Amino acid sequence: MTEKEAYNHGYNGTIKMEELLAQFPAQPHNYEEPPQLDAWRSGAQDRRYDEQDDFSDSINEDAVRADMMTDGEADADALASAGYGTDEDYGF
Numbered sequence: 070m071t072e073k074e075a076y077n078h079g080y081n082g083t084i085k086m087e088e089l090l091a092q093f094p095a096q097p098h099n100y101e102e103p104p105q106l107d108a109w110r111s112g113a114q115d116r117r118y119d120e121q122d123d124f125s126d127s128i129n130e131d132a133v134r135a136d137m138m139t140d141g142e143a144d145a146d147a148l149a150s151a152g153y154g155t156d157e158d159y160g161f
Contacts, residue, residue: 075105079112 070078070092078084086109093103138146 070105072104072108075108076112078113079109080112080116082116084109 070089075089078089084105089106089109093105
């Protein structure tokens, strides 16, 4: 198994660590882990981080909100986010 395959298995959760370890013969004199184990761990860790990520959901919510606005509301929202509030804020 290549490092890329191990990473993809770790990311997609298609193979367990025990199954991956079973692919390598036991070598008591060699204390280094095969590089595929690090790749598997990295893929599994990336998957956990992606599951915790709320950023993509907030982008989608903003896009849905923007689609329901009229042009006037969208312009007002853009001006408000640029620091231009209502006339009452500036005494006009």
